[in-house]
Amino acid sequence: MSERRAYAERQGRRGEVLALWFLRLGGWRIVASRVKTARGEVDLIARRGRMLCFVEVKWRARAEDLDHAIDAYRLRRVAAAAEALAPRYQKPGDSIRIDVLLLAPGCWPRRIANAWQPFA
DSSP, X not given: OOHHHHHHXXXXXXXXXXXHHHHHHTTOEEEEEEXXXXXEEEXXXXXXXXXXXXXXXXXXXXXXXXXXXXXXXHHHHHHHHHHHXXXXXXXXXXXXXEEEEEEOTTSOOEEEEEEEOTTO
């Protein structure tokens, strides 16, 4: 792995830790993190009451780059992974959604709630 790629990986993991704490402070319980499937990966799986949330975390070095951090292709991969993982984490009566959490140094996290609805 190149030095630049290793640095990006460390920053991405740092973003996931910050996202985890942001969610916890918002009343969410983290069920799992960095869950991989053959169809994709989910950064965080969180629960609050009867809501099960699959969270994609995007960390960028500059806040201006957050506007382009997530696109339909990436959301489809998260949705595919979430669909594969839902039977493992979902309880009867749960609602499911996919959120995106955008983070950059020096700015408050931006959350896109219900960014994708594969379970509708």
